[in-house]
Amino acid sequence: MTGPTATAAGWTPSERQLERQAVAARVRRRQRATAALITLVVFGGLALGAVSSPGWDRFADTFLDTGHMRAAFPEVRDAFWTNVKMFLIAEPLILLLGGLVAVTRSTVSPWLTPARILAVVYTDLFRGVPTILVVMVCAFGIPAMQLTGVTNSLFWLTLVALVLSYGAYVAEVIRAGIESVHPTQLASAQALALSRGQAMRHVVLPQALRRVVPPLMNDFVSLQKDTALISAVGVMEALRAASDYGNYNFDYSAYLVAAAFFLVVTVPLARLTDWLAARAARRERGR
Amino acid sequence: MSLLRVEGLRKAYGDRLVLDDVALDIAAHDVVCLIGASGSGKSTLLRCLNLLEPVDDGSIWWDGAEITDPRIDPRAVRREIGMVFQAYNLFPHLTVLENCTLAQTLVHRVSKAAARDRARELLARFGLAAHADAHPDSLSGGQQQRVALVRALCTSPRLLLLDEITAALDPELVGEVLESVRAEAAAGMTMILATHEMAFAREVATTVCFLDGGRILEQGPPERIFGAPEQERTRQFLARVLG
Numbered sequence: 001m002t003g004p005t006a007t008a009a010g011w012t013p014s015e016r017q018l019e020r021q022a023v024a025a026r027v028r029r030r031q032r033a034t035a036a037l038i039t040l041v042v043f044g045g046l047a048l049g050a051v052s053s054p055g056w057d058r059f060a061d062t063f064l065d066t067g068h069m070r071a072a073f074p075e076v077r078d079a080f081w082t083n084v085k086m087f088l089i090a091e092p093l094i095l096l097l098g099g100l101v102a103v104t105r106s107t108v109s110p111w112l113t114p115a116r117i118l119a120v121v122y123t124d125l126f127r128g129v130p131t132i133l134v135v136m137v138c139a140f141g142i143p144a145m146q147l148t149g150v151t152n153s154l155f156w157l158t159l160v161a162l163v164l165s166y167g168a169y170v171a172e173v174i175r176a177g178i179e180s181v182h183p184t185q186l187a188s189a190q191a192l193a194l195s196r197g198q199a200m201r202h203v204v205l206p207q208a209l210r211r212v213v214p215p216l217m218n219d220f221v222s223l224q225k226d227t228a229l230i231s232a233v234g235v236m237e238a239l240r241a242a243s244d245y246g247n248y249n250f251d252y253s254a255y256l257v258a259a260a261f262f263l264v265v266t267v268p269l270a271r272l273t274d275w276l277a278a279r280a281a282r283r284e285r286g287r
Numbered sequence: 288m289s290l291l292r293v294e295g296l297r298k299a300y301g302d303r304l305v306l307d308d309v310a311l312d313i314a315a316h317d318v319v320c321l322i323g324a325s326g327s328g329k330s331t332l333l334r335c336l337n338l339l340e341p342v343d344d345g346s347i348w349w350d351g352a353e354i355t356d357p358r359i360d361p362r363a364v365r366r367e368i369g370m371v372f373q374a375y376n377l378f379p380h381l382t383v384l385e386n387c388t389l390a391q392t393l394v395h396r397v398s399k400a401a402a403r404d405r406a407r408e409l410l411a412r413f414g415l416a417a418h419a420d421a422h423p424d425s426l427s428g429g430q431q432q433r434v435a436l437v438r439a440l441c442t443s444p445r446l447l448l449l450d451e452i453t454a455a456l457d458p459e460l461v462g463e464v465l466e467s468v469r470a471e472a473a474a475g476m477t478m479i480l481a482t483h484e485m486a487f488a489r490e491v492a493t494t495v496c497f498l499d500g501g502r503i504l505e506q507g508p509p510e511r512i513f514g515a516p517e518q519e520r521t522r523q524f525l526a527r528v529l530g
Contacts, residue, residue, distance in 0.1 A: 187339055188376035192390035192438070193365035202389060206380045284379055284422045 065253045072245040072254035079241030080261045083227040086159060086237070090227075091220055093163045098170030099209075103200060105171075106178055119171070126168035132229050135161040139233040158230040166223050173215050177208035210280055217273040221266045228262075238262070288351075290315050290477060291336065291446060295345035298331055298501075305331045307501040309345070313479065313494075315445075318472050320488035320509070321481040323498035324524060329481035330373075332498070333448045336479065337361075337368045350445075366394060369439030370448040373455055375431045377423035383410065383434050384419040387441045395442050402441070409437045413467050429460030433467050440471070447471065449480035485528055489513050497521045 104119040138161035143152045181204045189199035231240035242254035293311040306328045321329040334340040338361040346355045354364045377386050387406035391397040410416050413433045453461040465487050472491045489509045496506040505518045516522050
């Protein structure tokens with residue numbers, strides 16, 4: 001940039017500005033006090049309402065027993081490790097499958113026609129069927145086929161089910177991202193003589209993926225919770241451990257322990273996602 | 288020997304005829320300015336030339352070979368033709384330098400280091416050296432358009448297509464972009480540019496084509512087109528834009 005540039009240094013605010021700042025500070029203080037008060041009233045009221053409900057004592061007895069919580073903690077924690085392993089392995093596979101299906105659907109080569117048909121049928125099928133049904137079919141159906149060399153481990157079979165089910169959702173999210181990239185981006189990539197594949201890989205897909213990070217993370221948080229679905233076929237995981245404890249001890253406090261474990265992973269992930277998205281946006285705007 | 292030859296080019300979008308029997312003959316080092324009202328077909332013509340738009344009829348020869356043959360690989364043509372768009376169309380997720388090295392490394396198989404050297408050299412020549420590592424959206428419109436120009440020039444094209452590249456810029460930024468184009472013209476680059484900058488067209492063009500309703504109504508050296516236009520439509524258009 002050329003020419004004289006104004007600098008921020010050496011500025012003394014005017015009388016009027018100081019006056020304005022004082023008024024603004026006063027208004028801000030009042031607003032903060034209002035916010036604190038109304039928050040206290042609303043949440044206090046809700047808590048009071050819950051505690052004064054007729055069955056509160058019974059509820060507190062069966063769900064909020066700290067003794068049982070402490071006792072159930074090790075079992076639920078050990079079982080929760082299965083959920084963690086499940087989504088840590090599943091998430092990259094889902095991303096890969098979803099990305100592959102989404103990219104396949106946007107190809108034009110005649111050679112890939114069967115792949116395109118497969119991709120459409122796959123997304124329609126697995127998005128339309130309840131996840132728990134897929135879990136059951138995979139856990140019981142695949143071993144029934146008695147295929148040689150295919151695992152009978154319920155962990156891996158249910159993992160396949162979750163990957164198949166979530167892969168369909170993620171494929172649609174990524175496809176929406178690909179379609180949201182303005183066609184002029186593809187045109188300028190083509191004008192530079194990039195092939196369609198190169199344009200997809202280097203121009204369209206990076207922009208598409210960046211845009212779909214929030215909805216993608218939404219699906220991943222959802223997946224982390226849905227790892228509890230595998231308890232339906234008898235895999236020992238957090239929900240199953242909590243329910244075993246509850247049935248054995250006639251106390252449901254273990255469920256809240258399991259809930260806390262799920263929150264401990266899903267909430268920080270959501271915050272991390274927001275932070276990553278904000279950082280990427282800042283970087284592109286060069287500030 | 289002409290570098291690019293167009294014969295009987297026709298292009299329609301639905302019922303709307305955008306290009307009608309367009310003929311053009313361009314030799315190396317020519318600077319051809321396409322002028323005409325918005326919607327007269329200037330942009331479409333440029334997009335047909337590097338095969339971004341399929342033509343409905345007629346033919347285009349590039350370097351003696353017909354490129355409107357469906358068996359031809361459009362990439363082979365685009366490798367040699369650079370294009371700059373009205374809305375810059377830089378890749379927002381890449382830095383300025385990466386924008387300029389992408390086609391070099393992917394399409395022209397230049398080594399990463401050589402591509403970077405080439406890009407830095409051109410960026411410096413266009414006064415953009417300080418912005419090599421910035422992302423496009425942090426630059427002004429004029430800077431972005433000059434980056435787009437550098438991106439197109441990095442692969443040493445034999446022909447440059449410029450599609451109203453100053454139309455989206457503030458008046459005070461138009462000058463810096465035109466200065467860059469002027470330098471390329473002076474260096475002997477063959478160019479076809481669609482433009483609304485009549486003074487600039489008059490100064491740099493070797494040939495001016497006036498398009499009206501998808502036809503090249505009149506073409507010739509700038510002195511004749513601007514000084515003594517033969518067609519009534521050309522006279523009306525020039526009277527309107529030159530005021």
